[in-house]
Amino acid sequence: MAVLSIRIPDELKEKMKEFDINWSEEIRRFIKERIEYEERKRTLEKALELAKKSGSVSKGFSARAVREDRDSH
Template identity: 55%
Template sequence: MAVVSIRIPDELKAKMKEVNINWSEEIRRFIEMKIREQEKRKLLDEIDAFLEKEVPLMKKGQAVKLVRDARDSN
């Protein structure tokens, strides 16, 4: 497992010690969430690019709208 270090103000570190939270786990979850968000965004951009190339009438963001509309109709 890799180690990642960050610098935070001493005041913030003191406040972190006052609460009973597993900061390593919280930060790990946050990083995983951000990575998933970026992967989804990249995939949607790729879908948009494909649709613009293959279906020129589609506008940017149309794929997202179609997916949401289909999901909402169920």
């Protein structure tokens, strides 16, 4: 397993201590979810680009589709 270090403000670190939360697990979960989101977004954009090239997508569909995907999270 790789190690990732980040720097955060001291006041944020103090606030984190107030809660019984496994911050490492929270950060791992966030990164995993964000990667999955970005992969879905990339796949959607590629599919839309292919559809545009084939002429089967109406004007504005790409922006609406990406916006709907973002809003669903």
